[in-house]
Amino acid sequence: MEVQVRHRDDIGHEHLVPARALRGLPVEEWPVLHEQRAYKGRKSKVRQWWSSTTKKDISCRSAEHACAAMFLDRDPHIAYLAAPCLQIEWQDGPDSGVVHPAFMARTVDKQQLLYLYSPSGTEPDAHEVTAAREAASEAGWQVDVALAPGGQLRRNVYLVSQFRHDECADDRARSLLLEVFARPLSVAEAADAADLLPEHGRAYSWHLLWTGELTTHWEQPLTPDSLVWAAGAAA
Numbered sequence: 001m002e003v004q005v006r007h008r009d010d011i012g013h014e015h016l017v018p019a020r021a022l023r024g025l026p027v028e029e030w031p032v033l034h035e036q037r038a039y040k041g042r043k044s045k046v047r048q049w050w051s052s053t054t055k056k057d058i059s060c061r062s063a064e065h066a067c068a069a070m071f072l073d074r075d076p077h078i079a080y081l082a083a084p085c086l087q088i089e090w091q092d093g094p095d096s097g098v099v100h101p102a103f104m105a106r107t108v109d110k111q112q113l114l115y116l117y118s119p120s121g122t123e124p125d126a127h128e129v130t131a132a133r134e135a136a137s138e139a140g141w142q143v144d145v146a147l148a149p150g151g152q153l154r155r156n157v158y159l160v161s162q163f164r165h166d167e168c169a170d171d172r173a174r175s176l177l178l179e180v181f182a183r184p185l186s187v188a189e190a191a192d193a194a195d196l197l198p199e200h201g202r203a204y205s206w207h208l209l210w211t212g213e214l215t216t217h218w219e220q221p222l223t224p225d226s227l228v229w230a231a232g233a234a235a
Contacts, residue, residue: 001090001091001092001130001131001134002090002091002092003018003019003088003089003090003131003134003135003138004016004017004018004019004088004089004090005017005018005019005021005022005086005087005088005089005135005139006033006086006087006088006089007022007027007030007033007085007086008030008031008032008033008085009030009031010030010031012031014033016089018138019088019134019135019136019138019139020138020139022086022139023138023139023140024140026106027085027086027104027112027139028080028082028085028104028105028106028112029080029082029085030085030086031085032059032082032083032084032085033084033085033086033087034084034087034100045062045063046059046060046061047059047060047061047062047063047065047066048060048066049066049069049070049073050164050165051069051073051081052073052074052164052165052210053073053078053079053080053081054080054081054082055166056082058081058082058083058103059083060083062119064119064148065102065117065119065148067148067154067158068102068103068115068117068146068147068148069081069103069146070148070157070158070161071146071147071148071149071157072103072105072115072146073161073164074157074161074164074210074211074212076108076211076212077107077108077109078105078106078107078108078113079106079107079108080105080106081103081105082103082104082105083103083104084100084101084102084103084104085104086101086104087099087100087101088101088131088132088135090127090130090131090134090135092127095127097127097128097131099116099128099131099132099135101114101115101116101117101132102115102116102117102146103115103117103146111142112139112140112141112142113141113142113143113144114132114135114136114141114142114143114144115143115144115145115146116128116129116132116143116144116145116146117145117146118145124145129143151219152218152219152220152221153218153219155221155222156216156218156221156222157218159206159222160206160207160209160210160222161210162206163203163206163207163209163210164207164210168203168204168206168207169204169207170200170204173194173200173201173204174204174208174213176194176195177190177194177201177204177205177208177214178208178213178214178230179194180193180194181205181208181214181228181229181230182229182230183229184227184228184229185227185228185229186224186225186226186227186228187201187202187205187206187224187225187226187228188202188224188225190205190228191205202224205228209222209228212231213230213231214228214229214230214231215228215229215230215231216228216229
């Protein structure tokens with residue numbers, strides 16, 4: 001299989017190059033190749049996900065795609081997350097096609113990641129997976145599949161994601177709450193124990209659940225009365 005990668009430079013010009021030409025380059029920070037746009041007859045709505053990792057919007061092709069972004073945004077191993085800045089064009093004998101990655105990312109260990117995505121839990125197309133792995137092998141990336149778990153876990157993570165923004169973070173409150181949550185308490189009780197205003201204490205607690213510094217029984221409905229504790233502490 002032969003693969004090439006199409007990308008856009010800083011002034012908007014497109015280039016088609018061998019994947020090996022991109023080894024070591026910060027492709028995840030490059031301009032988006034194809035902006036997601038609404039148009040008449042489109043089957044899914046364009047969604048914007050504000051990433052707490054990069055402090056930028058990520059344009060997503062559907063609600064499911066945005067949910068996948070949400071879970072990646074919360075992953076502590078991801079240091080940079082972006083909409084796809086490239087596409088992979090492949091040819092295998094008489095067959096050819098294009099791979100549109102879901103996301104590009106970089107881990108805290110500087111490993112570049114290309115994420116594929118298939119909605120509703122279906123497996124990505126086999127040709128696309130092969131082409132993505134071939135390009136990744138040449139460019140020094142890793143390939144993974146972006147997942148969007150459903151059920152109660154998704155509902156809970158979506159709830160705490162509403163508090164991912166910087167205004168819900170406070171260093172003093174963080175120190176107080178991590179001390180208070182050394183043993184399991186409800187979010188409502190913790191605000192009182194930390195001597196915080198109820199609305200502020202809850203917002204700061206939800207934020208720490210988003211960052212993973214606090215945890216809970218994620219498969220159970222999350223309410224102000226749910227037990228929450230510092231990650232690593234005994235439940």
